[in-house]
Amino acid sequence: MAKLIFERPTITRLTPGVPSKHGVGTAIAPMPLIEGIKVDDLMDKYGSPLSIFSERTIQKGMEDIKRAFSIRYPKVQMAWSYKTNYMDAICRIFHKEGSWAEVVSGFEYEKALRNGVRGENIIFNGPAKNAAELEKAVRNGSFIHIDHLDELYLLSDVCHRQNLEARVAVRVNMDIGIYPKWDRFGLNYENGEAWDVINRIMINPKMKLMGLHTHIGTYIMSTDAYRIAATKLADLACNIAQKFDHYISYIDMGGGFASKNTLRGAFLSGEDTTPSFDEYAEAITSAIINSQIKPDKLPTLILETGRALIDNAGFTTGSVIANKRLSDSRRATIVDVGVNLLFTSFWYDHKIHPVNSHSGLVEETTIYGPLCMNIDVIRPSLMFPALKSGDRFVITRTGAYNTTQWMQFITYRPNVILIDHNREVHVIRKGETLEDISHNEEIPEYLK
Amino acid sequence: MTALRKVTVAVTGLNNIDSPGPGIPVIRGLKESKEFDLRIIGLAYEHLEPGIYMSDLVDKTYMIPYPAEGKDVLFNRLVEIYQKEKLDAIIPNFDAELFSFIKLEKKLEESGIKTYLPSLEQFEERNKSNLPAYGEKYGVNVPSGTEVFSISDLDNTLKSMNYPVMIKGKYYDAFKAFSLEQAVSYFTNMSEKWGLPVIVQEFIRGTEVNVIALGDGKGNLIAAVPMRKQYITDKGKAWGGITIDDKSMLDLAKKIISKTKWKGGMELELIRTTDNKLYLLEINPRIPAWVYLAVGAGQNIPEALLKLTLGMDVKPYTKYDFGKMFVRYSYDMIVDLELFSRLTTTGEL
Amino acid sequence: MIIKENIALSENGFVFNPSTGDSFTLNNTGKEVLMMIKDGKNLSQIADLMLVRYDADRVTIERYLEDFLNDLSLNNLMEE
Numbered sequence: 109m110a111k112l113i114f115e116r117p118t119i120t121r122l123t124p125g126v127p128s129k130h131g132v133g134t135a136i137a138p139m140p141l142i143e144g145i146k147v148d149d150l151m152d153k154y155g156s157p158l159s160i161f162s163e164r165t166i167q168k169g170m171e172d173i174k175r176a177f178s179i180r181y182p183k184v185q186m187a188w189s190y191k192t193n194y195m196d197a198i199c200r201i202f203h204k205e206g207s208w209a210e211v212v213s214g215f216e217y218e219k220a221l222r223n224g225v226r227g228e229n230i231i232f233n234g235p236a237k238n239a240a241e242l243e244k245a246v247r248n249g250s251f252i253h254i255d256h257l258d259e260l261y262l263l264s265d266v267c268h269r270q271n272l273e274a275r276v277a278v279r280v281n282m283d284i285g286i287y288p289k290w291d292r293f294g295l296n297y298e299n300g301e302a303w304d305v306i307n308r309i310m311i312n313p314k315m316k317l318m319g320l321h322t323h324i325g326t327y328i329m330s331t332d333a334y335r336i337a338a339t340k341l342a343d344l345a346c347n348i349a350q351k352f353d354h355y356i357s358y359i360d361m362g363g364g365f366a367s368k369n370t371l372r373g374a375f376l377s378g379e380d381t382t383p384s385f386d387e388y389a390e391a392i393t394s395a396i397i398n399s400q401i402k403p404d405k406l407p408t409l410i411l412e413t414g415r416a417l418i419d420n421a422g423f424t425t426g427s428v429i430a431n432k433r434l435s436d437s438r439r440a441t442i443v444d445v446g447v448n449l450l451f452t453s454f455w456y457d458h459k460i461h462p463v464n465s466h467s468g469l470v471e472e473t474t475i476y477g478p479l480c481m482n483i484d485v486i487r488p489s490l491m492f493p494a495l496k497s498g499d500r501f502v503i504t505r506t507g508a509y510n511t512t513q514w515m516q517f518i519t520y521r522p523n524v525i526l527i528d529h530n531r532e533v534h535v536i537r538k539g540e541t542l543e544d545i546s547h548n549e550e551i552p553e554y555l556k
Numbered sequence: 557m558t559a560l561r562k563v564t565v566a567v568t569g570l571n572n573i574d575s576p577g578p579g580i581p582v583i584r585g586l587k588e589s590k591e592f593d594l595r596i597i598g599l600a601y602e603h604l605e606p607g608i609y610m611s612d613l614v615d616k617t618y619m620i621p622y623p624a625e626g627k628d629v630l631f632n633r634l635v636e637i638y639q640k641e642k643l644d645a646i647i648p649n650f651d652a653e654l655f656s657f658i659k660l661e662k663k664l665e666e667s668g669i670k671t672y673l674p675s676l677e678q679f680e681e682r683n684k685s686n687l688p689a690y691g692e693k694y695g696v697n698v699p700s701g702t703e704v705f706s707i708s709d710l711d712n713t714l715k716s717m718n719y720p721v722m723i724k725g726k727y728y729d730a731f732k733a734f735s736l737e738q739a740v741s742y743f744t745n746m747s748e749k750w751g752l753p754v755i756v757q758e759f760i761r762g763t764e765v766n767v768i769a770l771g772d773g774k775g776n777l778i779a780a781v782p783m784r785k786q787y788i789t790d791k792g793k794a795w796g797g798i799t800i801d802d803k804s805m806l807d808l809a810k811k812i813i814s815k816t817k818w819k820g821g822m823e824l825e826l827i828r829t830t831d832n833k834l835y836l837l838e839i840n841p842r843i844p845a846w847v848y849l850a851v852g853a854g855q856n857i858p859e860a861l862l863k864l865t866l867g868m869d870v871k872p873y874t875k876y877d878f879g880k881m882f883v884r885y886s887y888d889m890i891v892d893l894e895l896f897s898r899l900t901t902t903g904e905l
Numbered sequence: 906m907i908i909k910e911n912i913a914l915s916e917n918g919f920v921f922n923p924s925t926g927d928s929f930t931l932n933n934t935g936k937e938v939l940m941m942i943k944d945g946k947n948l949s950q951i952a953d954l955m956l957v958r959y960d961a962d963r964v965t966i967e968r969y970l971e972d973f974l975n976d977l978s979l980n981n982l983m984e985e
Contacts, residue, residue, distance in 0.1 A: 114961035116969035117935035119920065119976050122603065122900055122928045370624075375726065375751040376655055377626035431972070437979065469932040494932060496969060893928075897919035900930055 113464060118494040120471040121437075136470060136493060139461035139502045142423055143527045147463045150425070150525065151500055155539065157426040157445045159524040161507060163201055165421035167529060170205040173413060176385035180393040183408040187231050189363050190216040192414030192508045193422075197526055197536035199223045202417075210412040214241040217250075231360065231410070233279065233321070235259075235293060242266050246274045253279045253321045253360070255294055260305055267314035277319035277360065278305055282340050284333040290325045297340055306344065310352050317354065319407065320344055323362030327371065327415070331383050331391035334361065338392045342399030345407060360410035361392055367419035369456040369505045385416070415508040422507020424450055425463070428495045429478060439473045441495060446477020446484045449521065450506060451513040453486045460486075463500040466493035479518060511537070516545060560593035564641055565862060566669075568599045569649030570607025570614065574886065575791045578649040580606070581848040583613045585858030588851065592862070597641050603900055609891045616641070619903040627656040631663060638669055645670045645865045647858070649842050652727045652750075654679060672865040674819050674841055681816070682839040684724055684755050690839075694815050696808070697835045699760050703753035710743050711736065713756050722757040724838075725750035730792055732759060760837070762829040764788065765800070768843065768850050769809040770857050772864060773819030779857045779873040780809045781850040786881070794846055794884070799853045801878040808834060821847075821861055846882060853880040906974065907984040908942050925981055934959075938973060948974070 140147060143162050151158055170186070177184040187210040188202035194216060199209070200223055209220035212234035220230050227248025235255045237245070243266050245252055254260050254276055267274050279294030280302040295302040309317045320341045324333055341359050349355055365388055370378035396409065426445035434440050447453055460475065473492040477484035486503070495501065514521060520540035527533055565586065569577030583596050598617035600608050608617040618637045621629045630653075637643065646669055648657045657664075658673050665671075673679075682690055684701075691698030699722075704710045714721065714736055723742040724730040727750045733739035739756070746754045769780040782805040785794040809824060821843035827835045843857060850857050853876040863870045899905040913921045918931040920939070931939060934955075941951045952966050959966065977983050 111960035112958060114955070114959035114966065114969075115932060115934050117938045117973040118932045119929050119935050119939075119973070119980060119982075120931075121980060122930060373747065373751050375652060376623055379626045379628065380656060380659055433976075433979070467932040467934075469930065496965070893921060894915075896928070897915050897917070897921070900928070901915070901917035901919045 113466075114496075115467050116431075116494050116496045118469065118471060120469065136461060136466075136491070138463060138465045139504075140463055140465075142502065143531055145527060145531060145533065147425055147500065147502060150533065151427075151463075154523045154525055154535070156500065157424060157449060157522045159449070159506070159511065159522060159537075160423040160425060161198060161524070161526045161536070162421045162423070163526060163528045166198075166201050166418065167205060169417040169420065170202070170207075173385045173389075173411070173417065174206075176389040177393065177409065177411065180389050181397070181409050182406060185358070185408050185410045187360075187410055187412050189412045189414030190219060191512055192363075193418045193511055194219055195511055195524065195536055196223055197534070198418065198511075208410075214238065217241060217245065221248075228275075231277075231321075231412070233323075233412075239266050242274075243270060243272070246270075246272045249275060251275055251277055251318055253277045254305060254309070255279050257295070257301075257305065260308060264312060264314060272314065274315050275318045276309060276315050277317070277321045277356075277358070278302055278309070279321045279323070280341065280344065282322065282324075282337060284324055284336040284340075286325065286328065286330055286333045290323070293323065294321070297344070302344065303347070306348060310348070310354065317348070317356060319356050319358035319360055319410070321360035321362060321410075323412070324364055326364050327366045328364040329366050329381060329383065331387045334388055335391035335395045337361065338395035339399065342396050342401055346400045349401070349405065355405045356407050358408040358410050359396060360412065363412040363414045363416075365413050365416035367416050367505060367508060369419060369452070369458065372455055372457055374457075418507040419505045420507065422505065422510065424503040424506040424510070426501060426503070428497050428499045428501070430497055431495075434474065438489075439471055439492075439494075440476055441473050441492065442476045442478060443486065443501070444478050445486060445503065446479040447486070448477070448479055448484075448515045448517045448519065449510060450477070450486060450503065451510055451515070452506060452508070456505075457487065457490070458506065459504050460490070460492065461502045461504065462493055462495055463502060466495075469493065481517075516540070520545070561591065562593045562595070563644045563862070563866065564595040564597060566597040566599050566637070566641075566643050566646040567614075567649065568601075568620075568647070568653060570598045570600050570605040570610075570617070571602070572606040572610075574789065575793050576845045576884075577605075577607075578843045578845045578847055580610065580613060581845055581851075582647060582649060582843055582858045583607070584848050585851040585856050586862060587613065588856060589859040589862070591859070595641075597637070597643060599637075599646070603896065606889065608899065608905055609889055609895060617899070617905045619899070623653045623656045627659050630656050631660050634660075634664065634669065635667060638667060643669050645672075645862060647671075647843075647861065647865070648673070651841060654841055670865050670867070672820050672861060674822075678816055678818055679841055682841060684726070684838060685753055687755075687757075687836070687838070691836065694812060696812065697833060699758040699835055699837065701755050701757040704743065704756055705752050705754075707740055707743060710739060710754070710756065714739060717756070717758065720759045722755075722759050724755040724757060726753065726755070757837075760827045760829060760835050762827040762835070764794075765802070765805060765826045765828050765834075766794075766797075766844065766846070767805050767809045767824040767826065768821070768847060768857060769813055769818075769824065770821050770860055770864075771813040771816075771818035772870070773817055775814040775817045776872060777810045777813045778864070778870055779850070779855045779860055780806055780813075781853055781855055781857075781876045782806060782809075783846065783849060796881065796883045797846055797849060798882075799849060799876060799878045799880045804834060808836075812839075821857065849880060849882040850876070852882065853877045906942060906947055908939070908977070909982055909984055912982055914939055914943065920982070922980075922982060927980065929980065935973060938970065939977075942977075 187208040190211045208229040209225040210231045211217045230250040232245045233253045281291045281294040282297035309315045366382045368379045429442045470491040475486040523539040524537035526536045569579030571577040572580040598614040599620045685703045702713045720732045725746040731742045764785045767782045770778040782802045783797045786796040823840040823844035825838040855873040918936040920929040
């Protein structure tokens, strides 16, 4: 007879208000496989912790969003948001699926070029572009999204001195009835600043106004906010057409679609409350189609969706280091994935699944990362099965921002692997070594 | 005599505690129906919901997962229960679970379980945080209110308001705050319990009156009974109430139900000010806990709701007895530990 | 290693401590271990039996048995 899996014995005090396994149960189903491949095998081979991406999930997401928008609107162009995840392999998957690049710094711009994106397919956003970066982008024919008046003057200066013509768009911020109001990026709609800058661009012989851009925020659950934003941009486009007889070639609605992660403090699960791509698409496209823009002059709709496309495609696996009791008798589990790798645990209640099956009995647990810092908490409180040292788990929906905002603090960042569309496994970023971390350091002669 | 129609109904909200859920009063109403032979299935979130142990009212109880676990987890559990009990209908009674049930409405229907719920749009529209827009759209007086997301937000909002103010949780709970410190403490409490935003509302002085109403989704008011709270607990719940003869309240209920085409039970929480104006404080998207008063006054709203759920014709109620009173009391049941043990280990009782 | 005499353990893994009024639930392994303790088995006997039944080494099993016993003591279920 095969031996049973050993689950550490547990005893849980029943406290009013705390559900038993029947109160939660199935939500913490084991997750032995990712894309049909055994998680145990991957971790045996590539170590723990481990960051895993699924190409199929990325492709599925791209298919879904393209379908949702293209059945409602004639011209749609995706642009991959580099800051969300700029590992070359990931970017290249998006480019292969037809995405342009949307970058917010000179560094990201260089990365996009290196990934083979043509200059005219790069959207250059961000509040801090310098003269050299601007010049390069102008020469490459990239779309430069003007964030503030000073940038307009700087760009104008660059163009005049080098005798170049820039293709530009204006980033507009506006009141769309949601909180928090993002007014630090771009030029304001309500106070007329955006219109003022548009006028300056239109009379500047060195600039060609290609589009209008807005990015209303991040993790936006309200499709109505997008409808309002699209309406306002469409109105601006009409005003431009009326005054200058100029038709912009695109409206860029930015990013901000929510993934299905659950925000900390949210009462309901993100899986239930997050709008679908169809719902976002309906709000945005109907606002543009129903505006005064003439049907034959409809601009291309650009989407810089990042999080909603890559979050679901990323998994972070790890192992339990230890269990302990806290002073209030709550169970604490220490794992080898900390906020160094999972920056997003500051704002999400990430779902965590044991790799192997368990009895179903759960207890209130705090999950700590391995760092020597008090803020290293992956989940302050969740109902979790009794895992023992060495037991493995999968944290789902970790694909966005974690491999760009991660910290190299007291340890190395692990292997990142990709399970491709044929279920072949590739290392797309090698685990760091001491040499990787220190090779930029220099030791002054006298300390040698 | 023809045999009564056998129906199995699942009911949530069995927390018949000092701030009671509507489950037990709903069941009492259902049990008084002369048209059905009912089997009542309780659906509970916590082990100590008193209704679980009221075997004369609840035939069998199953534990179900919290809404935070997501609707799919809930659906799987309901299907499990359906396979054992062949549920005909579910009457959910918690605000916080309605979102999930509304989203599951179709899937439940396909599985053979009927519900009678407002649409997601109706549900969202009457959300506390949307109340000002709601008041404007339907021509109803509402107190001014703001959603706040942080303490600094709250601080800013309060600068332009006069104390006291009402601090309200996204789903439940409302507290009167007389100072910034109090407001901050309620804010913290409420945001932890119910998530963001927290709503800050102008405090309107007057008498608290409520209407229970039932809409058929086509704009018809099927039942409505107005009540005045006679005694309010420190949790703001009516401990005693009396039905009143108030046409303006009925008219308001009729107006709201017909304009919004509300489907299902609802409660209008109102304030009548000294200058005799009605302010709408809140719309609860389900039957309130004091529903048994309406039954006592001649309108069996739970029964009418069940009939609508089952697709039967329901003739609108046109009258009720005014001056009917309820006085709520609490009652200590003796419970065998064996029952508690069974519930906690098997998830059903 | 003696469990308090008046501790009630039910078939389905429910534990009640009549002296304190606390109730608990056990997972399957927890229930098995508690039953063996009630039967008067010592730690090493329990480990022997579990080693046969479960896919784990002796060190692991003993470590978590100790941990579990510690939990029982913390919850006032063991005789001092």
